[in-house]
Amino acid sequence: MSDSKPTLETLRDTIDQLDRQIQELINKRASCAQQVADVKQAGMEEGEKAVFYRPEREAQVLRRVMERNSGPLNNESMARLFREIMSACLALEEPMSIAYLGPEGTFTQAAAQKHFGHAVRTLPMATIDEVFREVESGSAHYGVVPVENSTEGVVNTTLDSFTHANVTICGEVELRIHHHLLVGANTKENSISRIYSHQQSFAQCRQWLDAHYPAADRIPVSSNSDAAKRMQSEWNAAAIAGEVAAEIYGLKKVASNIEDNPHNSTRFLIVGREHVPSSGQDKTSIIVSMKNKPGALYELLAPFHEAGIMLTRVETRPSRDGTWAYLFFIDFEGHENTESVKNVLKHVEELAVYVKRLGSYPKAVL
Structure with a gap:
């Protein structure tokens, strides 16, 4: 009797064939996106500017992706794949600039990439007010700002900025916040006497720090990214920051997911200049x-x-x-x-x- 189970070689051949088909279909989609851009541009009156990014259209597409998904990939994983395909296709129509509360490596940058994909140019701003100004002036197509955290509550600076800014909310994104204790290549892990992070991150990890590093000085800095950057030169310090900051600055995780609330999440708003259908x-x-x-x-x-x-x-x-x-x-x-x-x-x-x-x-x- 012959064994009917596929061999490893057969399975790899099947994967190669599927990869070719997927690649062809993605390029067909990209070509169609370019044609959409041409049609939009041709329909503009002289002096008018075509709008390529449509938040309501992208939300509808992603919802349909999740509705028809049958696994084994879960709905969010499938939607994230399509998010990146859509981001790359949109970049062929019009590369977008997205202002966010920086510096590079913050959770706000992670939220911007989650919402827009990685085929956009992200612009770090020093303050929330600057994000609003970049959008108002047209220097950035959209901006991303934090508005509330499930543990620490509302971000008052963002609310206050809306009272005087001439912008429109175009979308929202929710990001599960995972904090990690990070060290640099020169850090002596047994000698950690100070920990850097943003004040809000300290509040979100208070119980864990009390249990594991009760004697370490907790030094607040302007952002978690700034905390991560300091690890390049300090031997007796650690930083609390997220995955993106760890990757950017090449840091090692001493402990992962140290936030006290496992459901800790932050809501961000997308601000722009157009009203959304x-x-x-x-x-x-x-x-x-x-x-x-x-x-x-x-x-x-x-x-x-x-x-x-x-x-x-x-x-x-x-x-x-x-x-x-x-x-x-x-x-x-x-x-x-x-x-x-x-x-x-x-x-x-x-x-x-x-x-x-x-x-x-x-x-x-x-």
Whole structure:
């Protein structure tokens, strides 16, 4: 009786054939993307600029990829592969520049690459305000900024920047945050007496540090990337940073995933200059200022409840325009062009002193 199981050689031949087919199909897709760019460009009036990146279209494509996936690769792995294919194809149409809160190696850069893929040019900025300015001026196509962490809460600088910046939220991305204890080639691991990291990372790893390095000095720096960079010259120090920083600076992991909360994640927002059409699964963000009176918040939120619209976040920040005046930052499900959301926003605008629409955008897919 012959053995019907395929041999290693046969399986490798099959993989080679599949690789050729995959490569041909990717290049066909890239060619089609170039034709799309030509069609868009030909349809522009003189002086107009074609828009190649469509956040709602990409969200729809990635959702369909995940819906029809049958394994053995899981949905997220499959979507990440398509994300990179789409990124490379889009770069043939128009290479994009993405500003992010730097320096190189931060979690914000990782979020930018997760959302846009690796075929974009990432531009590190020193502050969140600078990210907004790069987008407003047109020096960057889009910007990526952190807005909230599941452990440490909202990033106030980002919320404050939205009050005066002339940008639109075009998307969101959620990133699971894993912190690692890193050392350099010259570090004596038994002599670690100081640990560098961002203050927020120290807060997220407090219990682990108390258990494993209670006597080490915890020295806050401007970013985890800055902490990683210092490992090149220090022999008695370690840094807390992420995977990207470890790769960039060639550091060794002494301990992995040291965050106290295993579900620790950060939400980032994509800011741009264009309004985004509905993708079918969207969020909308607004800023509202109400008269300072009893029941103001209840009066503001009641229309959402009556319309059956799900609120996903409500934050309060002091207004710069007056003492004891406050702004409400509200995220809710739905697109501003749908009838139910239009009616609620109209009602809110009649009640409020001030309303700023920050944009409607696809819910995070990855």
